[in-house]
Amino acid sequence: METSPVKALLQQFGLKAKKRLGQHFLVDEDILECILSAAELSRKDIVVEVGPGLGILTKRLAEVAGKVIAVELDFKLVRMLRESLASFSNIKIIHADILKIAPQQLLGDYLTIPELAQGYKVVANLPYYITSPILRHFLEAWAKPSLMVVMVQKEVGEAIAANPGKMSLLSVRTQFYSKPIIIAFVPAGSFYPPPKVDSLILRLDVYSKPPIEVCDVDSFFDIVSCGFRSPRKQLRNSLAQALGMSPSQVALLLGRAGIEAKRRAETLNLGEWKELWEVFAPFRK
Numbered sequence: 001m002e003t004s005p006v007k008a009l010l011q012q013f014g015l016k017a018k019k020r021l022g023q024h025f026l027v028d029e030d031i032l033e034c035i036l037s038a039a040e041l042s043r044k045d046i047v048v049e050v051g052p053g054l055g056i057l058t059k060r061l062a063e064v065a066g067k068v069i070a071v072e073l074d075f076k077l078v079r080m081l082r083e084s085l086a087s088f089s090n091i092k093i094i095h096a097d098i099l100k101i102a103p104q105q106l107l108g109d110y111l112t113i114p115e116l117a118q119g120y121k122v123v124a125n126l127p128y129y130i131t132s133p134i135l136r137h138f139l140e141a142w143a144k145p146s147l148m149v150v151m152v153q154k155e156v157g158e159a160i161a162a163n164p165g166k167m168s169l170l171s172v173r174t175q176f177y178s179k180p181i182i183i184a185f186v187p188a189g190s191f192y193p194p195p196k197v198d199s200l201i202l203r204l205d206v207y208s209k210p211p212i213e214v215c216d217v218d219s220f221f222d223i224v225s226c227g228f229r230s231p232r233k234q235l236r237n238s239l240a241q242a243l244g245m246s247p248s249q250v251a252l253l254l255g256r257a258g259i260e261a262k263r264r265a266e267t268l269n270l271g272e273w274k275e276l277w278e279v280f281a282p283f284r285k
Contacts, residue, residue: 005027006025006027006054006056006192007192009054009080009084024125024191024192024193024194024195025053025054025056025191025192026053026056026057026125026151026190026191027056027190027191027192028186028189028190028191031184031186031190031201032056032057032060034183034184034201035057035123035149035151035201036060036061036064038149038183038201038203039061039121039123039147039149040147041061041064041065041121041123042064042065042066043064043065043066044066044118045065045066045067045118045120045121046065046066046067046068046069046107046110046119046120046121047061047065047067047068047069047120047121047122047123048069048070048071048103048106048107048120048121048122048123048124048145049061049068049069049070049071049122049123049124050071050098050122050124050126050127050134051071051072051073051098051124051125051126051127052070052071052072052077052081052093053072053077053125054077054080054081054084055070055080055081055084055085057123057124057125058070058081058085058091059085059088061123062085062088062090062091065090066090067090067092067110068088068090068091068092069092069094069106069107069110070091070092070093070094071094071096071098071101071106072093072094072095072096073095073096073097073098075095078093078095081093094106098134098137099130099133099134099137102141102142102143103120103137103138103141103142103143103144103145104141104142104143107120107143118146119145119146120143120145120146121145121146121147121148121149122138122145122147122148122149122150123148123149123150124149124150124151125150125151126150126151126152128152128153128156128195128197131150131152131153131156132156132170135148135150135160135173135174135204136173139173139174139177139178139204139206140177144177144206145206146206147203147204147205147206148178148202148203148204148206149183149201149202149203149204150201150202150204151186151199151200151201151202152199152200152202153195153197153198153199153200154185154186154197154198154199154200155197156170157180157182157199157200157202158182158200159171160174160175160180160202161180161181161182161202164266164267164268164269165266165267166266167265167266167267167268167269168228168231168266169224169225169228172221172224172228172270172273173221173224174204175270176210176211176212176270177204177206177207177210178204178205178206178207179204179205179207180202180203180204181202181203181204181205182200182201182202182203183200183201183202183203184200184201185198185199185200186198186199186200186201187199211270212270212271212273212274213274214274214277216281219277219281219284220273220274220277220281222284223273223276223277223280223281223284224265224273224277225242226238226239226242226243226280226284227239227242227265227268227273227276228265229241229242230242231264231265231266232264233264234261234262234263234264235250235254235259235261235262235263235264235265236250236251236254236261236262237250238264238265239254239280243280243283243284245283247261253279253280253283254276254279256279257272257275257276257278257279257280258272258275259272259275259276
């Protein structure tokens, strides 16, 4: 897709891309097809789109999904979307901050409709400055999606999909709830205006239940956060500092968890974090 149709839409409705909202409109037809393919949509699907922008992806989603709920913060874009997509009876445009509306509230009665009752999917070109909060908003919700296909900044997507050795708090959080798969890399020129960074399409296959059994999720992530508070330090030092314990005491507890004290947080897998949490949680004030 050339940039001219996007420019024409912006001019027609007197709009400009707002940098403060991270607005970069996708113009590459091949990338649109890649997103749709990864989402594996049918008429039985409810799709939540965050930041529909000019509605280019929204329209394509509505052509294959049963229902599309598009949430847009920019009211000027909301007015444009309601006018330009008025012919689609299966699109609902909501003017809201996605972080201030719970998924179950967003979905309303749609999940009670028999032909749409298998859950919902999130498909979106996410505003990069709030990628992590949006992912947490859906993955930690009571009503979780079954699948997310999102456009994110390349470095962020690679961090989310990292293996032990390059793990971060973000990757542990995301992989606790889902299996991340990098679908495709997307150059900056696929957008108008082009961002300063490259992007990628990330698919998150959301688990019906986490791959590790944790009875207190908040406590678990409190300990994980402590481990990553000084990520370049060895665990015995980073945990000692975060938990107010001596390095020798931490080393002893790490031994009980079967974890070498000299390792760094980035090297642990989910199972090891569970072992570490079970040993350290009783000492967390």
